[in-house]
Amino acid sequence: MVDSATVDDICARHGDAPDALIEVLHDVQEALGFLPEEALARIAHRLNLSRAEVHGVASFYHDFRLRPGGRVTLRLCRAEACQAMGAEALIEAVSRRLGAAPGTVSAAGVAVEHVYCLGNCALAPAAMVGDRLIGRATPEAIAARLADAGV
Amino acid sequence: MRFYVPCDSAAVSVGADDVAAWLAAQGHEVVRTSSRGMFWLEPLVEIDSSEGRLGFGPVTPGDRLEDRALGPVAEIPFLKNQERLIFARAGLTRPLSLEDYEAHGGLAALRAARAMTPDEICRQIEESGLRGRGGAGFPAGIKWRTVLERPGPKFVVCNADEGDSGSFADRMVMEGDPFLLIEGMAIAARATGAERGFVYIRSEYPAAIARMRAAIATMRDAGWLDGFELSVRRGAGAYICGEETAMLESLEGRRGTVRAKPPIPAVSGLFGRPTLIHNVLTLAAVPWIVTNGAAAYRALGRGRSTGTQPFQLAGNIARGGLVEKAFGVTLRELVEDFGGGTATGRPLRAVQIGGPLGAYVSAAMLDLPMDYEALAEAGAMLGHGGIVVFDDSVDMARMARFAFEFCEIESCGKCTPCRIGAVRGRETVERILRGQDVARNIALIEDLAEVMRDGSLCAMGGLTPMPVLSAIRLFPEDFDRAPRAAAE
Ligand SMILES: Cc1cc2nc3c(=O)[nH]c(=O)nc-3n(C[C@H](O)[C@H](O)[C@H](O)COP(=O)(O)O)c2cc1C
Ligand code: SF4
Ligand code: FES
Numbered sequence: 028m029v030d031s032a033t034v035d036d037i038c039a040r041h042g043d044a045p046d047a048l049i050e051v052l053h054d055v056q057e058a059l060g061f062l063p064e065e066a067l068a069r070i071a072h073r074l075n076l077s078r079a080e081v082h083g084v085a086s087f088y089h090d091f092r093l094r095p096g097g098r099v100t101l102r103l104c105r106a107e108a109c110q111a112m113g114a115e116a117l118i119e120a121v122s123r124r125l126g127a128a129p130g131t132v133s134a135a136g137v138a139v140e141h142v143y144c145l146g147n148c149a150l151a152p153a154a155m156v157g158d159r160l161i162g163r164a165t166p167e168a169i170a171a172r173l174a175d176a177g178v
Numbered sequence: 179m180r181f182y183v184p185c186d187s188a189a190v191s192v193g194a195d196d197v198a199a200w201l202a203a204q205g206h207e208v209v210r211t212s213s214r215g216m217f218w219l220e221p222l223v224e225i226d227s228s229e230g231r232l233g234f235g236p237v238t239p240g241d242r243l244e245d246r247a248l249g250p251v252a253e254i255p256f257l258k259n260q261e262r263l264i265f266a267r268a269g270l271t272r273p274l275s276l277e278d279y280e281a282h283g284g285l286a287a288l289r290a291a292r293a294m295t296p297d298e299i300c301r302q303i304e305e306s307g308l309r310g311r312g313g314a315g316f317p318a319g320i321k322w323r324t325v326l327e328r329p330g331p332k333f334v335v336c337n338a339d340e341g342d343s344g345s346f347a348d349r350m351v352m353e354g355d356p357f358l359l360i361e362g363m364a365i366a367a368r369a370t371g372a373e374r375g376f377v378y379i380r381s382e383y384p385a386a387i388a389r390m391r392a393a394i395a396t397m398r399d400a401g402w403l404d405g406f407e408l409s410v411r412r413g414a415g416a417y418i419c420g421e422e423t424a425m426l427e428s429l430e431g432r433r434g435t436v437r438a439k440p441p442i443p444a445v446s447g448l449f450g451r452p453t454l455i456h457n458v459l460t461l462a463a464v465p466w467i468v469t470n471g472a473a474a475y476r477a478l479g480r481g482r483s484t485g486t487q488p489f490q491l492a493g494n495i496a497r498g499g500l501v502e503k504a505f506g507v508t509l510r511e512l513v514e515d516f517g518g519g520t521a522t523g524r525p526l527r528a529v530q531i532g533g534p535l536g537a538y539v540s541a542a543m544l545d546l547p548m549d550y551e552a553l554a555e556a557g558a559m560l561g562h563g564g565i566v567v568f569d570d571s572v573d574m575a576r577m578a579r580f581a582f583e584f585c586e587i588e589s590c591g592k593c594t595p596c597r598i599g600a601v602r603g604r605e606t607v608e609r610i611l612r613g614q615d616v617a618r619n620i621a622l623i624e625d626l627a628e629v630m631r632d633g634s635l636c637a638m639g640g641l642t643p644m645p646v647l648s649a650i651r652l653f654p655e656d657f658d659r660a661p662r663a664a665a666e
Contacts, residue, residue, distance in 0.1 A: 046433030046449075053381070069231065074431075087433035088414035090381050100384075106343030107530055108566045110580070111493035143417060143534075143584065145382050146340060146349040147188050148566065149217040149491060149498025156434050157385040162191035162217075 031069050033058050036082045038073035043169040048084055052091055061092040095176050097138030101169065101177045103129060106147035117152050120166045135178045179206050180223040182224040182231070185273065186213035186353050187385040188346065193220040200239035212354025214269035215500030216256055224251055224269070238240040256516055257326055261478065262502045263466045263486050264459060267355050273389055276396055278356040286572025287465035288402060291365045292378070294468075299369035300326055303464065307484035311339055312420075312457030313532070313561045313637075315483075315550045319453055322442040323585075325466065328452035332372040335429065335448060338379040338386070339420035341412055344564025347488040347500060348458035352379065352386035354460075356393035360408065362461035364397075365468060367406045375406060378425050384471065387412060391662050403631045417588035418536075421636050422455045424590055425546035435590045436636045459488055480506030483549035491517045493530075493566035503548075510544035513567060524569040528577075528653065532561020534584050535641035537648035557648065559641075574653035578646045579607040585642040596639025599630040603646065612659035620650060620657060 037054045041047035051070055056062050060087050071081040085091045103118045118129065118141075127133035129141040147153035150162030156172040183189075183198040198509065201223070202208045216222060222235035233248040248254060251269070268538035271278035278303050279285065291299055304319030325332055336359065340348040351359055363375050377394075379387050391410050397403050416434045418424045423437035426448050447453025463485060467475045476484045489512055490619075496518035503512070513529065514518070519527050528538045537558035539546065546556055553560050568577075582603035589596045603626055610619050627643030634640040650657055 046429065046431040049428060050412060053412055053414065058633075065340055076431075081363075084431065084433055088416050090415035106189075106584075107534060107577070107580070108344045108493040108564075110577075111566055111568045111572065142382065143588070144341060144343040144345075146346040147191055148344045148346055148493065149495070149500075150192055150220070151493060151498075153191070155382075160187045160385075161192040162220075163186060169464070 031065075034066050034069040035073065038070060041144075043073050043075070045076055046082065048076070048165070049088070052088075053075055056091060061095050063153060064093075076126060095154055097132040098136035098156055098157075099173065100138045100140060101173065102140045102142040102145070104143070104145050104147075104151070104153045106144040106148075109152040112151035114152040117154075117166065121154075121169055122168055124170070137173060137178055179225060181206050182208060182209050182211045182269075183214035184220065184222065184269065186350065188217050188349075189213045189220040189222070189381075190385075192220050192236070196239050197221045197223060197237050197596055208480075211271060212268050212273050213350065214251065215259060215350060216254065216264065216495045216497070217499045219248065222248075222251075222529060234259070248640055256497055256499065257514070257636045260502050261486050261504050264351065264358070264462045264488055265355075265500060265502050265588050266466075267358070268350065268500070271355070273354050273356055274392055274396065275389035276357060276400060279355070283469070284357055284465075285361060285402070287468035288361045288364055289369055291468055296326055296369045297373060299365060301466065302467055302472050303369070306467045306475040307461065307472075307479075307482065308411075308463055308467060308475070309483065309550065310457060311459035311463075311487070311562065312422075313559075315560065318456065318460055321444045321456075322366070322369055324442075325372070325452045325454045328445065330371055331374065331451055333448045333451055333453040334370065334372040334375040335369045335421060335425070335453055336363055336375070336377040336458060336461055337420065337425060337455055338377050338458050340380060340383070340458070340562070341417040341418075342421045342536075342562045342564050344492040344530065344533060344566040345490050346492070346560045347490050347563065349386050350500060351462050352377075352383070352390050353655075354389050358462050358465060360393055360403075361389070362387045362464040363408060363592055364403060364406055365464050366454055366456070366461060370452075372454060372519075373406060375408040376429055376448075377408070377410050378413060378419070378429060379410055381415055382489060412518060416590075417584075418590045418638055421638065423636075425455070426453070433590075434590050436638075438635060459562075469541075471623060478504040478534070480504070480547060480549045481551055483551065487548065487560070487563050489548070490562075490564045490565070492564060494520045494522055494569050495567045496521050496523075505549040505569060506547050508544065509539070509548060509565070512548070512565060513544060518566065520567060520569040520570050522571075524571065526567060527570040527572055528568045528649075529576060530562070530566040530568070530645065532559045533564050534581065535637060536564075536579070537644045539648070540652045550616050555632075559644070574592060574649040574656040575607060575611055575659070578649045578657075579604055579611065581642055581645040582607060585638060589638060593633070593635040595630045595633035595638065596635070599626055599634075602626055602641065603630075603642070607646075610657055610659060614660060615661040616657060623647075623650070
């Protein structure tokens with residue numbers, strides 16, 4: 028069951044403004060881990076939007092999860108600069124180690140995701156654990172950061 | 179002793195926080211500054227000396243610093259040979275210290291602009307020849323004038339979506355010198371009569387988001403933003419939201435789909451109001467122009483490409499980082515003299531300029547001068563100034579496949595040539611990768627490219643053919659695949 032007070036607080040902080048929908052979705056996802064259907068309905072009500080509109084926005088952007096994610100998100104860059112430094116091989120090695128391919132969640136709760144550039148292209152390949160950026164990424168460095176994050 | 183250690187997230191991504199903690203534990207004073215943008219040397223720590231700052235890098239906790247000595251930082255050729263206007267303070271100041279910012283020349287332009295009329299400021303920008311750094315290179319002055327001449331309410335929006343692979347200059351400005359961007363936006367607001375502004379920052383940049391929010395609060399509290407309400411909005415992981423009209427949709431709380439133009443945003447933009455939209459680097463160039471004058475800016479550069487461009491050396495490059503140089507520098511100077519060739523030491527084979535929609539060029543084309551017109555003539559484009567280097571292990575057919583795949587993933591879906599073309603394109607390259615009917619499939623891609631180029635609503639679909647066709651044209655041997663054995 029979604030705590031509608033949390034959603035209400037977040038909407039209120041953004042003045043219940045419909046143009047702040049993406050900010051609201053970010054904040055709600057941070058608070059709840061993902062965007063449950065009831066939360067979307069509550070947001071629609073508060074922001075005076077239709078449920079279809081809110082759902083349409085939440086499903087358009089790659090950041091938003093409509094189902095529970097992992098305990099921690101590991102983003103692996105596969106854009107060109109990282110490919111030039113072996114990103115594909117790194118992604119394969121990391122996926123094998125975690126037992127989870129990009130787009131899936133490992134048994135230990137790591138949501139593995141592809142990402143297209145993290146702005147660390149001079150220190151490629153790049154990855155990100157939660158909000159922590161990793162440069163010159165190796166399977167070992169990624170494992171160490173995941174351990175810091177408790178998995 | 180006092181040590182300067184960068185707090186830029188690229189530096190932190192290779193251990194700058196650990197180095198700072200290690201130095202502090204030994205009783206040293208640690209000052210967290212922006213990064214010089216010499217990322218192969220990060221974590222790069224500096225100390226004061228009679229010869230200016232001395233550098234040590236890359237440093238790992240426990241290192242003997244003497245073993246990592248680089249001498250006076252300003253004398254390192256990579257830095258010494260640049261012409262830094264936007265990045266003049268990089269590595270010197272604490273990003274959130276308004277005092278440091280002012281001590282290094284900050285706020286002089288905004289102070290001067292407050293004594294100028296909007297028309298005078300617009301004239302400076304027009305005469306400087308400043309062109310948009312977001313990709314299209316459109317003259318900034320024309321947009322400023324258009325917005326100024328319209329009735330309010332009006333908006334200034336900074337496009338900080340920086341989605342192009344190979345680019346990180348916007349991130350460096352926002353994390354390292356956020357007051358510079360805010361000063362540029364405040365001047366733009368004054369010049370155009372806008373009272374409200376947004377910085378649209380991609381969600382992949384949490385450190386930039388936090389620092390911009392803090393810097394805006396500091397500027398507001400210090401009274402520099404009177405009459406101009408500025409806030410940060412986050413993107414949500416959609417490359418297409420870097421396209422300005424998709425960004426406007428996103429700022430209005432909707433799906434990031436592209437709007438048909440006209441009307442241009444300068445006439446009818448955010449909430450249908452006149453809106454000045456610029457990339458971070460365009461706005462960050464404004465304070466220098468206002469302080470030093472349009473003529474001084476125009477004196478730098480080549481032809482209609484005036485001033486400096488922050489080039490970003492990325493990918494398989496020995497010395498990756500930020501090189502701000504006047505337009506006209508050659509690709510060879512950037513990649514070889516500054517960049518030191520490939521990181522792997524293998525021969526350079528291809529360079530992609532200007533992000534995922536930019537062309538690939540070959541090693542034979544390195545003498546290209548970097549300016550808008552010269553690149554266009556060579557069938558390439560500057561984009562956001564990202565330069566991604568590949569060594570001879572690259573498979574250009576796979577890169578062509580990736581270009582279509584990227585378009586397929588990031589297309590906003592509004593028009594058919596892009597939405598369907600990207601999928602067909604990827605499938606066709608996959609057939610080539612398997613060695614099926616190569617000649618016929620290449621002809622198919624060429625037809626498809628024409629449809630995408632001519633029929634797409636925006637440059638996402640319109641320019642995806644650029645990396646694909648340049649790869650086919652310059653590296654045909656990679657597409658000439660033998661059929662794979664069926665038993666495989
Ligand atoms: C697919 C696509 C992605 C774009 N991404 C960005 C971006 O990330 N940042 C940016 O400043 N401009 C981007 N642009 C260009 C913008 O549409 C627009 O031209 C620019 O923000 C205008 O600012 P400028 O005049 O300073 O260049 C993109 C364009 C397209 C077609
Ligand atoms: S070209 Fe692609 S991204 Fe651009 S409007 Fe059409 S579908 Fe959307
Ligand atoms: S391409 Fe991977 S960080 Fe930019």
